[in-house]
Amino acid sequence: MKRFLSVFLAILLLFTTVSILTPGVSATAAAGDSSNTTVFDRVTQSLRTAFLRFFEWLRSLFSRKTAPEEIEIDTPPETSAAPTTTTAPPESDPSVICDSRPSDPTEGTSAETTLPATETLAFRADWEYASFSAIHTGSVTLYRSQAAQRKGRTVCVNAGHGTKDGDTQFTLCHPDGSPKVTGGSTAAGAIQATAVGGGTTMLDGTPEAQVTLSLALLVKEKLLAAGYDVLMIRESDDVQLDNIARTVFANNCADCHIALHYDSSTNDKGLFYCGVPDVESYRNMEPVKSHFEAHTALGEALLQGARDAGVKIYRTGRTDIDLTQTSYSTVPSVDLEVGDRGSDYGAAAQGKIADGIVRGVNAFFG
Ligand SMILES: [Zn+2]
Numbered sequence: 001m002k003r004f005l006s007v008f009l010a011i012l013l014l015f016t017t018v019s020i021l022t023p024g025v026s027a028t029a030a031a032g033d034s035s036n037t038t039v040f041d042r043v044t045q046s047l048r049t050a051f052l053r054f055f056e057w058l059r060s061l062f063s064r065k066t067a068p069e070e071i072e073i074d075t076p077p078e079t080s081a082a083p084t085t086t087t088a089p090p091e092s093d094p095s096v097i098c099d100s101r102p103s104d105p106t107e108g109t110s111a112e113t114t115l116p117a118t119e120t121l122a123f124r125a126d127w128e129y130a131s132f133s134a135i136h137t138g139s140v141t142l143y144r145s146q147a148a149q150r151k152g153r154t155v156c157v158n159a160g161h162g163t164k165d166g167d168t169q170f171t172l173c174h175p176d177g178s179p180k181v182t183g184g185s186t187a188a189g190a191i192q193a194t195a196v197g198g199g200t201t202m203l204d205g206t207p208e209a210q211v212t213l214s215l216a217l218l219v220k221e222k223l224l225a226a227g228y229d230v231l232m233i234r235e236s237d238d239v240q241l242d243n244i245a246r247t248v249f250a251n252n253c254a255d256c257h258i259a260l261h262y263d264s265s266t267n268d269k270g271l272f273y274c275g276v277p278d279v280e281s282y283r284n285m286e287p288v289k290s291h292f293e294a295h296t297a298l299g300e301a302l303l304q305g306a307r308d309a310g311v312k313i314y315r316t317g318r319t320d321i322d323l324t325q326t327s328y329s330t331v332p333s334v335d336l337e338v339g340d341r342g343s344d345y346g347a348a349a350q351g352k353i354a355d356g357i358v359r360g361v362n363a364f365f366g
């Protein structure tokens with residue numbers, strides 16, 4: 001027993017030392033300025049990180065993790081019945097106010113027309129949950145609709161994956177440091193997950209990130225034509241923004257967040273959205289507590305839109321997964337798995353999915 005205790009303390013000391021020497025893990029205020037933190041704060045944060053790493057390591061000893069680079073949901077847990085609640089438009093004020101926008105928030109069309117058609121936005125370290133992100137040097141682009149009938153809403157379109165070396169860094173699954181309540185790409189019970197996964201590969205060898213991008217570009221054009229402003233997270237092979245950074249951008253610069261993915265199964269099983277699991281502790285954690293119903297409303301609207309557009313749907317169209325995205329979302333937010341490795345991703349198939357998404361967005365915002 002004495003020997004066991006010695007080994008335990010030695011390992012903990014090792015983790016503490018590593019944490020003090022490498023303080024940049026997401027649990028610390030990595031994105032904030034550290035100039036005004038005291039030595040006590042640093043030691044406290046290092047100890048906290050050491051404990052998190054230690055227990056994560058212990059957990060990894062006792063659980064067989066799925067492939068760490070895989071963010072897909074190949075074998076989802078039991079799908080819950082589609083909720084009976086119907087879509088309700090959000091009550092928030094109509095037009096998004098992104099802090100990166102130029103000044104002069106004057107209402108009215110004359111001021112609106114002075115805004116540029118496109119705008120590059122940088123990540124801000126003072127945004128809520130920004131300090132939990134590990135990768136955030138990339139920027140995003142806001143496109144303002146030039147359609148005659150503008151909706152006054154901004155939709156964040158997030159092409160899944162496409163962050164070089166994103167799977168070599170880790171972030172907290174939940175802002176309160178609690179463990180994941182369901183499996184998925186990262187096992188249930190994990191405290192940390194890869195900052196952003198590399199994604200899967202279509203059966204013909206094409207990377208998922210390339211396929212989600214082509215879909216995102218289609219969705220962008222259709223949303224702009226329909227009068228929505230669009231916040232594009234990624235428009236090339238690589239954007240240095242992890243899942244938390246992408247979510248924080250959506251929280252601050254958009255009215256809703258739609259992440260696009262293809263699942264890692266191979267049987268072309270159909271589209272589904274990831275719902276917030278019905279686990280009390282998780283649904284009582286902020287910001288999930290205040291927003292999970294809005295996530296469901298958006299998910300159901302997109303699902304119905306896809307159905308109406310003739311897209312194949314997987315079972316009920318909803319699978320409950322505890323995701324980093326929804327664990328940090330403060331605007332209606334959905335991970336949409338539009339197909340899988342075996343799905344047709346040609347222009348016609350993706351066009352149908354994009355039409356379904358626009359229908360869903362229209363229904364959601366009324
Ligand atoms: Zn994916």
